[in-house]
């Protein structure tokens with residue numbers, strides 16, 4: 497048995513999935529950010545990443561329409577735009593984070609922002625595609641992944657406050673709604689008191705806590721189980737996990753990036769996983785829907 501599969505099946509026996517629900521549930525979300533939502537300055541690399549994002553998003557639209565499966569799309573405000581006049585943000589990182597390569601100092605964000613639109617630079621603006629998700633009648637949830645994809649845990653409160661305000665502005669202007677759910681850039685969870693001021697109700701966090709669901713600053717925090725295809729991309733492994741989730745009535749929180757669906761083989765496995773979940777009649781829901789199920793307990 498592959499190591500990772502073995503590992504996750506073992507974890508499922510102990511702490512991670514230690515909670516049972518009335519029905520098995522699978523929460524699949526995508527983090528959607530533009531490659532320019534970064535301090536990176538490698539244009540070619542960003543362009544390739546952006547092309548992959550766009551192709552992945554288009555494949556996801558086709559699949560969700562075929563199976564009528566709702567996903568939560570955590571989007572940066574910038575990725576939601578169809579055009580912009582250029583962004584340039586000076587970010588002061590005051591806490592280092594070697595895992596993601598952050599040192600203390602000033603960063604120039606949106607360095608590669610082309611100040612253009614999705615017809616000229618389709619790889620950097622996804623507003624047209626997100627609109628298609630939103631207009632489908634499948635019930636996708638468009639949620640916030642910040643505006644600029646800055647690491648909330650490593651900057652001061654004021655920077656987070658401004659960034660979240662901009663994310664909310666974009667949501668209200670282009671989607672006529674306020675974001676309900678949130679995922680942290682780099683999965684670095686912090687600043688719950690600010691999220692709660694903005695009315696965020698539920699968020700996705702990393703793998704670091706013991707309980708699958710905790711309440712932080714009044715916000716439901718749902719722990720991640722699997723990122724992208726970290727498990728591996730063999731369908732058999734996924735079927736074993738899904739069968740266990742169904743039998744034990746667990747919640748599985750799996751998140752991916754659209755670019756992971758660019759690869760044909762991975763997309764094919766993803767397609768078959770969704771098809772299997774459908775056949776097994778497992779409830780696939782969005783973060784907002786999960787909140788509505790859990791809120792009675794708050």
Ligand SMILES: [Zn+2]
Nearest residue numbers: 580582583609
């Ligand atoms: Zn911009």
Ligand SMILES: [Zn+2]
Nearest residue numbers: 527529681682
């Ligand atoms: Zn992200």
